[in-house]
Amino acid sequence: MTSSHILTGRYFMNGDHACAEGAIAAGCRFFGGYPITPSTEIAEHLSSRMPQIGGVYIQMEDEMGSMATVLGASAAGARAMTATSGPGFSLMMENIGLAAMMEIPCLVVNVQRGSPSTGLPTLPGQADVMQARWGSHGDYGVVAYAPWSPQEFFDLTVHSFNVADRYRIPVLLLADEVVGHMVERVEIPEADKIPHWGRKRPIGSKKEFKPFEAIDDDLVPPLAHAGEGYRLHFTGLTHDERGYPDMSADTHQVLVSRLVEKINRNPKDLIRTETFHLEGARIVVIAFGSTARSARRAVRVARERGLPVGFLRLISIWPFPEQLIRELAQDVDAFVMAEMNLGQMIREVERHVEQPVLGVNHAGGAMLAPEPILEAIEKVANNGSTSSR
Amino acid sequence: MRQEIRISGFGGQGVILAGFLLGKAFSLYQDLETVMTQAYGPEARGGASSSSIVVADYPIAYPFVQKADVLIALSQEGYTRYRGETKPEATIIIDEGLVTPKPEDQPLRIPATKLAEGLGRRIVANVVILGYFCAISDIVSREAVEEAIRTSVKPKTLSLNLEAFEAGFAYAKIEERNS
Numbered sequence: 291m292t293s294s295h296i297l298t299g300r301y302f303m304n305g306d307h308a309c310a311e312g313a314i315a316a317g318c319r320f321f322g323g324y325p326i327t328p329s330t331e332i333a334e335h336l337s338s339r340m341p342q343i344g345g346v347y348i349q350m351e352d353e354m355g356s357m358a359t360v361l362g363a364s365a366a367g368a369r370a371m372t373a374t375s376g377p378g379f380s381l382m383m384e385n386i387g388l389a390a391m392m393e394i395p396c397l398v399v400n401v402q403r404g405s406p407s408t409g410l411p412t413l414p415g416q417a418d419v420m421q422a423r424w425g426s427h428g429d430y431g432v433v434a435y436a437p438w439s440p441q442e443f444f445d446l447t448v449h450s451f452n453v454a455d456r457y458r459i460p461v462l463l464l465a466d467e468v469v470g471h472m473v474e475r476v477e478i479p480e481a482d483k484i485p486h487w488g489r490k491r492p493i494g495s496k497k498e499f500k501p502f503e504a505i506d507d508d509l510v511p512p513l514a515h516a517g518e519g520y521r522l523h524f525t526g527l528t529h530d531e532r533g534y535p536d537m538s539a540d541t542h543q544v545l546v547s548r549l550v551e552k553i554n555r556n557p558k559d560l561i562r563t564e565t566f567h568l569e570g571a572r573i574v575v576i577a578f579g580s581t582a583r584s585a586r587r588a589v590r591v592a593r594e595r596g597l598p599v600g601f602l603r604l605i606s607i608w609p610f611p612e613q614l615i616r617e618l619a620q621d622v623d624a625f626v627m628a629e630m631n632l633g634q635m636i637r638e639v640e641r642h643v644e645q646p647v648l649g650v651n652h653a654g655g656a657m658l659a660p661e662p663i664l665e666a667i668e669k670v671a672n673n674g675s676t677s678s679r
Numbered sequence: 680m681r682q683e684i685r686i687s688g689f690g691g692q693g694v695i696l697a698g699f700l701l702g703k704a705f706s707l708y709q710d711l712e713t714v715m716t717q718a719y720g721p722e723a724r725g726g727a728s729s730s731s732i733v734v735a736d737y738p739i740a741y742p743f744v745q746k747a748d749v750l751i752a753l754s755q756e757g758y759t760r761y762r763g764e765t766k767p768e769a770t771i772i773i774d775e776g777l778v779t780p781k782p783e784d785q786p787l788r789i790p791a792t793k794l795a796e797g798l799g800r801r802i803v804a805n806v807v808i809l810g811y812f813c814a815i816s817d818i819v820s821r822e823a824v825e826e827a828i829r830t831s832v833k834p835k836t837l838s839l840n841l842e843a844f845e846a847g848f849a850y851a852k853i854e855e856r857n858s
Contacts, residue, residue: 302699302702302703302707302827468716471716471717472715473702473714473715474714474715475706475707583741583742584740586740587740587741657743660741
């Protein structure tokens with residue numbers, strides 16, 4: 291990585307540009323995409339930056355092709371990404387599953403807009419949360435992050451590349467239009483302050499190398515790049531340790547279980563949360579992405595009014611921090627889940643706690659304001675333990 | 680301290696750039712917490728357009744303007760649409776050649792577009808009105824905005840933009856002396 295490509299300094303920058311610079315700072319040198327609002331500024335920025343730094347920007351014919359180029363570039367050794375929104379995310383789903391199955395690291399940024407379908411192209415949404423988890427067919431572990439500011443969009447872009455490489459997975463970065471277009475101060479650190487986790491690379495004899503043999507406890511096989519002299523075979527079919535198709539239930543059980551288990555086994559690297567005012571809290575508000583900004587204000591005002599309320603911000607939305615939620619549930623009377631959709635993440639909270647969970651929802655198109663969250667807090671505080679969806 | 684500032688006009692007048700310059704001045708050169716957001720129509724030019732800045736001396740959670748402390752209107756539609764979303768004591772600044780205020784309203788007036796035309800390019804009306812706002816505001820520093828201009832606009836337009844800023848600033852000072 292050439293450090294001179296990293297624009298160390300303080301900027302007044304929008305979230306999409308911060309993501310693009312985060313990618314460059316992380317050493318990403320390949321972007322394949324199909325620009326779509328509100329993620330367009332990521333592609334636009336990288337279309338001028340990549341050629342400056344010896345990277346590649348390819349505008350493809352659609353999102354399926356975009357995802358395919360990203361997998362090819364990554365298999366050849368590059369840190370590679372794409373960025374999309376709305377229906378583009380749906381079109382990428384098949385090849386995201388292919389990335390999971392072939393264990394090819396990459397970053398897919400989804401700047402969420404009002405949906406379903408073409409929905410509200412220029413306006414925010416957070417309704418792709420469950421699609422991020424379950425959107426491609428089949429079982430596979432998923433890691434997804436949701437930034438709440440341009441600075442965090444930068445930081446999580448770097449982190450997502452690290453996680454993708456470390457675990458050989460596609461990482462999903464679920465921003466939203468508010469965070470993508472909002473302009474705030476962004477500090478780009480010096481090159482040596484930017485965390486870098488490399489790919490696990492093969493050691494030992496090229497002859498004996500098996501590209502899908504998980505020799506370590508973390509269940510992640512070392513990744514050899516195309517052209518290095520190792521025998522490689524990539525397929526979306528169920529495959530054995532050599533990468534060859536094997537149509538047996540036993541092989542399928544081993545492979546798919548490992549794709550799920552390599553994520554479940556390593557929560558410490560993957561799960562990220564932030565908490566505020568949890569001391570003495572009887573009510574905990576949960577939110578992520580831009581909605582967390584409204585939730586934070588609502589919680590601050592509620593605290594000023596003497597209500598015993600705390601705040602949990604989900605930075606990783608997948609894996610879901612179920613252990614933390616269960617720990618919180620030991621001390622609180624109720625939860626409030628605020629999200630810019632009609633009730634997706636609330637199901638995750640509900641299945642880990644016995645307390646009532648009050649949803650604050652909006653179909654998207656405008657950021658969820660602090661007031662309805664504050665009303666929900668007051669309602670829960672006044673009702674004691676009763677609540678409704 | 681939390682101040683909410685909205686700059687409105689039509690696409691092509693540079694209200695987004697004006698907001699960006701002001702926000703950058705607060706954020707990078709006055710070290711205040713600052714968020715800028717924007718709204719615009721699908722048209723490249725001519726549609727309604729606005730930029731909003733929230734500036735505070737503590738971390739900003741909710742990033743949007745709810746009731747503006749300052750409204751700078753460069754178009755009639757920008758004035759009419761956003762006049763209602765201001766605080767009762769808000770500072771209203773209009774381009775007097777382009778906006779006719781409601782009879783009960785007593786906004787601050789500057790012929791920003793006319794002054795810009797006097798400099799040879801009407802497209803710098805946004806920076807003229809920014810200079811005016813800077814002169815009458817007690818939270819924004821002149822040096823900070825000038826630095827934001829220097830580090831943001833294309834080199835070949837720098838002197839024009841600095842002249843435009845000075846023209847707006849000086850207009851406010853002349854008004855102040857005459858009042």
